[in-house]
Amino acid sequence: MDRFLSEYVNHIKPHFTSIPAATAHEIASAFLAYRFGLYSNVVRECTHAISLIPDGGSGTALKKALAIVRANAQKLNNAHFTADLSITFSENEIPYIPLNLPKDQIEDPGTFELDNALVLIYVVAGITSPEDEEVMAEHHKFIIQLLNGYKKALGIK
Numbered sequence: 153m154d155r156f157l158s159e160y161v162n163h164i165k166p167h168f169t170s171i172p173a174a175t176a177h178e179i180a181s182a183f184l185a186y187r188f189g190l191y192s193n194v195v196r197e198c199t200h201a202i203s204l205i206p207d208g209g210s211g212t213a214l215k216k217a218l219a220i221v222r223a224n225a226q227k228l229n230n231a232h233f234t235a236d237l238s239i240t241f242s243e244n245e246i247p248y249i250p251l252n253l254p255k256d257q258i259e260d261p262g263t264f265e266l267d268n269a270l271v272l273i274y275v276v277a278g279i280t281s282p283e284d285e286e287v288m289a290e291h292h293k294f295i296i297q298l299l300n301g302y303k304k305a306l307g308i309k
Contacts, residue, residue: 153299153303153308154296156299156306156308157250157257157271157275157289157295157296158270160250160275161275161278161279164210164272164276164279165279166249166251166277167209167210167243167284168210168214168276168279168280168304169247171205171276171280171282172204172282173280173281173282174200174204174252175201175204175205175280176276176277176280176281176284177281177283177284177285178197178200178201178204179201179214179218179273179276179277179280179281180277180278180281180283180284180287180288181193181197181284182194182197182198182201182203182218182222182246182273182286183221183270183273183277183288184287184288184291185197185225186221186225186273187218187244187271187291187294190229190306191228191229192224192225192229194221194224194225194229195225195226195229198218198219198221198222198225198273199222201218202215202218202219205287207219210248212245212273213241213245213247213248213249213272214248214273216241216290217238217241217249217268217269217270217271217272217273218243218244218269219239219274220240220265220266220268220269221238221269221270221273223238223239224262232245234291237261237265239263239265241265241266241268241269248272249268249269249271249272250268250271250272250275250299251264251267251271251299251302252269253264253266253302253305253306258305259306267299267302270295270298271295272301274288274291274295306307
């Protein structure tokens, strides 16, 4: 799955070259807050990052990823443990997400959307925030484990 992740990074890197360092840091902070279970911080960080990202193309997909993570953090903060399906990626955002599977191969649509959002946020933070590069690298194994759950559906041996 390391190769899959590397190919994904190379695929989306050109789409996220203009993110300012301060915005990239906000994106990284949102991811890290989610990883550490600081859900009220996630809501705040995602909301702030969304306000800094321009609309259109990759920006719209990134804003959607942050909104998905924020919605799930709000539910978790309120002790609701089912994934939030009120926000999903659109057809126009598919080119920017790592996992694109037919609906019949998706066991849990809410978790699938959240996983796509987390990987997108992680990768964007990793490639755009030099300040957070080292701390983001510490979560590489988590992302690989998350992606491993889709290995069979992706046809990867």
